[in-house]
Amino acid sequence: MVLDQDAPPLPEIVQLQNAAVVVEQLDDPAAVVAINYGNAVNASVLLIDPLVKDQARQVQNWIHDWKENDNFEAYQKIKEEIEKRIGSISFGQFE
Secondary structure (H helix, E strand, O other), X not given: OOOOOOOOOOOOEOOOOOOEEXXXXXXXXXXXXXXXXXXXXXXXXXXXXXXXXXXXXXXXXXXXXXXXHOOHHXXXXXXXXXXXXXXXXXXXXXO
């Protein structure tokens, strides 16, 4: 497998299908695998910017606080972070 650093960017949604796979745009073969998986299961592929390390830890903490403590404020923070990253996509359009 060869990753081409000079390849043009892909569109945000490669093709609208009945399901969606969200993939962080990483310089990593895992992103290629995730895109191929999305295509294999006939899902739309949504490419998003990756979280930085500190953001990922914060989101994990919010998820823990929401699930373990039923903290609605943590849930709202998770929702806001998701909307910032995929805001233009309505998941209601998928099955």
